[in-house]
Amino acid sequence: xxxxxxxxxxxxxxxxxxxxxxxxxxxxxxxxxxxxxxxxxxxxxxxxxxxxxxxxxxxxxxxxxxxxxxxxxxxxxxxxxxxxxxxxxxxxxxxxxxxxxxxxxxxxxxxxxxxxxxxxxxxxxxxxxxxxxxxxxxxxxxxxxxxxxxxxxxxxxxxxxxxxxxxxxxxxxxxxxxxxxxxxxxxxxxxxxxxxxxxxxxxxxxxxxxxxxxxxxxxxxxxxxxxxxxxxxxxxxxxxxxxxxxxxxxxxxxxxxxxxxxxxxxxxxxxxxxxxxxxxxxxxxxxxxxxxxxxxxxxxxxxxxxxxxxxxxxxxxxxxxxxxxxxxxxxxxxxxxxxxxxxxxxxxxxxxxxxxxxxxxxxxxxxxxxxxxxxxxxxxxxxxxxxxxxxxxxxxxxxx
DNA sequence: AGGTATTCACATGAAACTATTCTCTGAGTTAGG
DNA sequence: TAACTCAGAGAATAGTTTCATGTGAATACCTGT
Numbered sequence: 001x002x003x004x005x006x007x008x009x010x011x012x013x014x015x016x017x018x019x020x021x022x023x024x025x026x027x028x029x030x031x032x033x034x035x036x037x038x039x040x041x042x043x044x045x046x047x048x049x050x051x052x053x054x055x056x057x058x059x060x061x062x063x064x065x066x067x068x069x070x071x072x073x074x075x076x077x078x079x080x081x082x083x084x085x086x087x088x089x090x091x092x093x094x095x096x097x098x099x100x101x102x103x104x105x106x107x108x109x110x111x112x113x114x115x116x117x118x119x120x121x122x123x124x125x126x127x128x129x130x131x132x133x134x135x136x137x138x139x140x141x142x143x144x145x146x147x148x149x150x151x152x153x154x155x156x157x158x159x160x161x162x163x164x165x166x167x168x169x170x171x172x173x174x175x176x177x178x179x180x181x182x183x184x185x186x187x188x189x190x191x192x193x194x195x196x197x198x199x200x201x202x203x204x205x206x207x208x209x210x211x212x213x214x215x216x217x218x219x220x221x222x223x224x225x226x227x228x229x230x231x232x233x234x235x236x237x238x239x240x241x242x243x244x245x246x247x248x249x250x251x252x253x254x255x256x257x258x259x260x261x262x263x264x265x266x267x268x269x270x271x272x273x274x275x276x277x278x279x280x281x282x283x284x285x286x287x288x289x290x291x292x293x294x295x296x297x298x299x300x301x302x303x304x305x306x307x308x309x310x311x312x313x314x315x316x317x318x319x320x321x322x323x324x325x326x327x328x329x330x331x332x333x334x335x336x337x338x339x340x341x342x343x344x345x346x347x348x349x350x351x352x353x354x355x356x357x358x359x360x361x362x363x364x365x366x367x368x369x370x371x372x373x374x375x376x377x378x379x380x381x382x383x384x385x386x387x388x389x390x391x392x393x394x395x396x397x398x399x400x
Numbered sequence: 401a402g403g404t405a406t407t408c409a410c411a412t413g414a415a416a417c418t419a420t421t422c423t424c425t426g427a428g429t430t431a432g433g
Numbered sequence: 434t435a436a437c438t439c440a441g442a443g444a445a446t447a448g449t450t451t452c453a454t455g456t457g458a459a460t461a462c463c464t465g466t
Contacts, residue, residue, distance in 0.1 A: 109444085109445060109446090124422060125422070125445085126422045127424075127444060128422085128423060128424085128444065128445085129423095129443085129445090303448085305448090344450090345450060347411095347412095347449090347450075347451085350410080350412080351412095366410090367457090368456075369408085370408085370457070370458040371408060371459040371460045372408060372458095372459075373409030373410055373457095374409060374410050374411065374455095375409060375411080376410080
């Protein structure tokens with residue numbers, strides 16, 4: 001049976017959109033002027049400025065929680081300095097790499113390979129010793145006189161995963177380079193990151209440091225207003241909307257990214273409901289939706305074994321009773337038998353449970369029951385109204 | 401009663417293993433001169 | 434003899450397994466009063 005959607009689409013097109021330019025609320029948007037980050041911008045610019053005279057800028061380290069403007073500031077400053085360099089005909093290259101990107105830059109090999117690819121060297125995704133990749137990279141770099149600034153975002157993730165050898169190698173690279181010079185800008189979410197770093201690396205890498213304090217609610221409001229100006233038509237925000245978004249995000253260590261997302265999703269919801277204004281309770285709805293989508297997305301993209309684990313947890317966890325690792329493992333083995341999967345070891349199970357905990361899908365807390373051992377106490381952390389949906393997804397995915 | 405020793409049921413760590421994907425190298429093969 | 438083919442050695446990586454060691458506190462076991 002085919003339903004005539006013509007009317008629906010006509011309605012959609014006739015509708016006045018609330019958005020003028022949705023891009024301004026998306027996370028990769030770099031606004032022309034950044035609010036409340038003047039100090040950091042100036043500092044970063046001052047550190048990088050020597051590049052315009054072909055002097056190597058100091059390495060710099062930037063700390064700050066997520067959504068405190070680190071990436072934004074660095075992009076802003078580097079764009080401008082690139083422009084200036086072009087005018088002055090300075091051979092300056094700037095590369096931005098997010099070390100968290102799976103399959104792109106999350107290991108030493110891939111990081112260097114990705115850099116090398118920026119210089120148009122073909123590096124295969126595997127098969128080469130890492131040393132060779134370095135060699136090829138250095139060769140290419142050193143072909144002409146130039147300055148390279150490397151921005152490594154979320155560098156803490158990379159180091160915690162693969163150790164600090166990469167940083168050592170990178171800082172050492174300057175010694176091997178004859179014509180070319182390399183500066184590193186490290187960006188980290190973890191404020192304690194350099195504490196457990198080799199002191200030599202630490203000193204050479206953080207010649208300069210830049211701290212990004214979290215935004216407070218008022219600053220978030222300013223940011224939101226500036227972006228809303230670009231993103232929305234005039235007068236479609238009910239009063240108090242900005243304030244509430246800011247307040248929500250301020251609660252979460254001043255994460256501007258969250259605030260913007262909240263505003264965007266609120267707008268989308270309002271638009272879908274054919275409202276001509278964004279109302280305050282759209283925000284609550286938006287927050288719920290964001291959380292729900294996040295969880296759903298995680299559940300869907302988990303590997304099968306994790307899904308089985310989660311399914312087992314959900315089915316052991318009936319009627320809110322306390323459950324422990326052992327219970328889950330027993331149930332898990334049952335489920336595996338039913339759907340014909342080879343069960344993993346309990347050791348692995350423990351890790352999977354820890355992963356699910358990290359995602360915030362479950363809460364797992366180590367408790368000691370004295371004589372009766374030590375284990376993890378597990379609770380489901382999903383709001384009950386999306387439990388059913390997740391159950392369906394899991395059953396579908398596992399073919400039960 | 402108060403103190404210490406045990407003991408449980410896993411947690412947590414490190415290293416080794418497996419399977420897959422992909423490269424490089426050099427021996428053997430082929431085809432043209 | 435140069436070009437080609439192809440097997441074998443070796444890397445990177447994700448996901449595990451194996452082995453080893455750690456651990457918080459309820460209980461069992463003393464000990465002296």
